[in-house]
Amino acid sequence: MFIGCVILAVAALFSPERITGSLASGLRQTILVPLVWLQEEAELGRSSRARLQTLMAERDSAAYAAQVLPSLSAENERLRNLLGLSHRLRTPYVAAEVLHQAQVTDSRMLLLNVGTAQGVSGFDPIVAPEGLIGVIWNASRNTSVAMTWSHPEFRVSAFTANGSAFGIVAASPNSAGTDAYLEFRGVPYRDSVVPGTVVLSSGLGGVYPKGIPIGKVVGVIREEAGWARVYRVRPAANPGSTAHVLVLTGRRVLSVAEAYPSDTLEPAAPSDSAAEPRPPALPISPGNPPASVPGRARADSTVKLKPKPKRAPPDSARPTPAPAARPAPAPAARPTTPPAPPPAPVRPDSTR
Amino acid sequence: MNGSRTARLHLAIVFAALVLLHFYVRPRLFDTRLAPDFLLFGLIVFAMRSGPGAGALAGFLVGLATDALSPARFGAAILADTIVGYAAAWGRAVFFADNVLVNAGFVAVGLWLRDLILLIASGTPQGQLLIELGVYSPLQAIITAGAGALVLLAFRQWFAVRLEG
Numbered sequence: 001m002f003i004g005c006v007i008l009a010v011a012a013l014f015s016p017e018r019i020t021g022s023l024a025s026g027l028r029q030t031i032l033v034p035l036v037w038l039q040e041e042a043e044l045g046r047s048s049r050a051r052l053q054t055l056m057a058e059r060d061s062a063a064y065a066a067q068v069l070p071s072l073s074a075e076n077e078r079l080r081n082l083l084g085l086s087h088r089l090r091t092p093y094v095a096a097e098v099l100h101q102a103q104v105t106d107s108r109m110l111l112l113n114v115g116t117a118q119g120v121s122g123f124d125p126i127v128a129p130e131g132l133i134g135v136i137w138n139a140s141r142n143t144s145v146a147m148t149w150s151h152p153e154f155r156v157s158a159f160t161a162n163g164s165a166f167g168i169v170a171a172s173p174n175s176a177g178t179d180a181y182l183e184f185r186g187v188p189y190r191d192s193v194v195p196g197t198v199v200l201s202s203g204l205g206g207v208y209p210k211g212i213p214i215g216k217v218v219g220v221i222r223e224e225a226g227w228a229r230v231y232r233v234r235p236a237a238n239p240g241s242t243a244h245v246l247v248l249t250g251r252r253v254l255s256v257a258e259a260y261p262s263d264t265l266e267p268a269a270p271s272d273s274a275a276e277p278r279p280p281a282l283p284i285s286p287g288n289p290p291a292s293v294p295g296r297a298r299a300d301s302t303v304k305l306k307p308k309p310k311r312a313p314p315d316s317a318r319p320t321p322a323p324a325a326r327p328a329p330a331p332a333a334r335p336t337t338p339p340a341p342p343p344a345p346v347r348p349d350s351t352r
Numbered sequence: 353m354n355g356s357r358t359a360r361l362h363l364a365i366v367f368a369a370l371v372l373l374h375f376y377v378r379p380r381l382f383d384t385r386l387a388p389d390f391l392l393f394g395l396i397v398f399a400m401r402s403g404p405g406a407g408a409l410a411g412f413l414v415g416l417a418t419d420a421l422s423p424a425r426f427g428a429a430i431l432a433d434t435i436v437g438y439a440a441a442w443g444r445a446v447f448f449a450d451n452v453l454v455n456a457g458f459v460a461v462g463l464w465l466r467d468l469i470l471l472i473a474s475g476t477p478q479g480q481l482l483i484e485l486g487v488y489s490p491l492q493a494i495i496t497a498g499a500g501a502l503v504l505l506a507f508r509q510w511f512a513v514r515l516e517g
Contacts, residue, residue, distance in 0.1 A: 001404070001405030001406075001408050001409055002404055002405060002408035002434070002438045005408045005409060005411065005412040005430075005434040005438075006408075006431065006434055006435070008412065008430070009412065009415065009427050009430040009431035009434055010427070010431060011427070012419070012426055012427030012430055012431075013425065013426070013427035013428060013430075013431060013473060014427075015426070015427070017426075020419075020426035020427065021426070023420075023426070024419060024420040024426055027416065027417070027420035028420050028421065031417075032417055032420055032421060035371065035375050035417065035421065036421070038371075038372070038375035038376045039375045039376070039379060039421075041376060042375065042376045042377070042378070042379035042380050043379055045380055046379060046380050049380075
């Protein structure tokens with residue numbers, strides 16, 4: 001048997017390639033088919049495992065990208081809004097990035113990545129596509145600190161979009177955290193403001209140009225001595241979630257109303273901390289007084305659209321100091337500037 | 353069913369398992385060059401429990417399958433496996449075939465001998481021949497002997513394998 005096998009093996013060794021090739025091919029296609037199939041399956045399994053690892057790596061990469069995508073989309077949207085605002089602005093401005101800090105007071109004072117080297121100086125207004133953010137508190141060479149509307153000492157002279165009421169807007173002392181609101185103070189008792197009314201900066205005082213959206217009136221907080229009302233205002237812009245802002249560097253900017261047309265006066269994004277459900281819009285009629293002044297406001301005072309001449313109080317900011325030379329005071333130690341002398345009455349057609 | 357038929361049945365089952373291991377598991381788990389050669393292990397196990405003629409015939413068939421599946425020189429594996437099967441059957445008369453270490457040693461030597469004949473018969477150049485026989489073949493022989501020892505221990509009841517020397 002052994003000799004026979006060896007002879008056959010040697011014969012196969014020295015057989016022509018044509019014969020051995022056809023013999024091997026015949027074996028592979030008949031008897032060895034199961035073995036070839038087994039080996040194919042094994043190779044397929046091995047390559048499948050490699051492909052699975054590749055696919056898992058790609059899936060992990062895609063999952064990581066998907067996690068980042070919403071924030072990128074939101075930032076893209078903010079930048080587009082900011083770009084639209086910058087196109088509408090006809091005043092000098094500097095685009096800045098907000099460097100948020102991990103502190104609970106981050107929304108009161110913001111650190112910006114622009115400073116005097118970029119033309120920023122103290123008391124420059126800061127705006128976002130949604131509206132007013134605050135004002136430059138002090139500026140160093142490449143960075144600056146901004147006081148936002150949520151700071152307790154923030155003040156801005158404001159008026160309603162229809163020009164019916166003037167007052168001072170300040171941060172509500174009772175609002176904190178997720179319930180941040182502004183107060184529209186000093187509105188005469190006879191001038192009721194309908195909920196939903198947009199409040200704009202009046203331009204009085206020389207710091208904030210006229211026409212920057214501040215927020216929307218959502219109701220009455222209290223009355224002061226029976227002659228004035230304090231309204232609650234939902235802020236238009238949220239400093240806590242703002243990543244990019246514009247610093248208005250023009251010194252004698254009187255109005256930026258063209259940068260905020262009426263169709264852009266929308267409330268702040270729902271992700272902000274000041275979000276609150278708005279009250280339903282009520283039809284204004286003589287028999288249906290607005291909900292902001294329940295039982296107190298007369299119906300005919302709420303439907304008045306023709307503005308009357310008012311004595312508009314100015315905002316609290318001082319006119320154009322030298323911020324670079326001025327030492328930066330601590331926010332808590334800085335006293336609120338007393339109101340300036342009352343300005344001349346504002347003509348109705350100048351408010352809008 | 354008598355003992356001889358039972359032993360042959362066990363051997364067939366183990367050989368089928370080895371074929372499965374060789375053609376399905378080995379490509380998935382091991383690097384091909386150093387992977388254990390389960391076919392040669394099965395051939396030696398079969399030859400050590402059979403006569404020289406049956407061992408030579410088994411070697412011939414295993415070599416035929418190997419030559420048909422690998423595009424080397426046809427007949428080289430047939431010759432090598434035939435000689436290895438015949439020698440393994442004769443080795444049973446010389447050594448204690450029921451010891452696991454002896455079986456493992458047979459497998460290692462048989463694989464190296466198979467590679468030697470295969471490389472020479474297929475006309476391998478001398479430099480490559482030395483590298484193959486000095487490096488790769490000994491490594492593969494050790495790996496195959498280890499894997500074979502594990503298989504023998506797993507089926508030691510069927511093969512009547514002794515653990516002590």
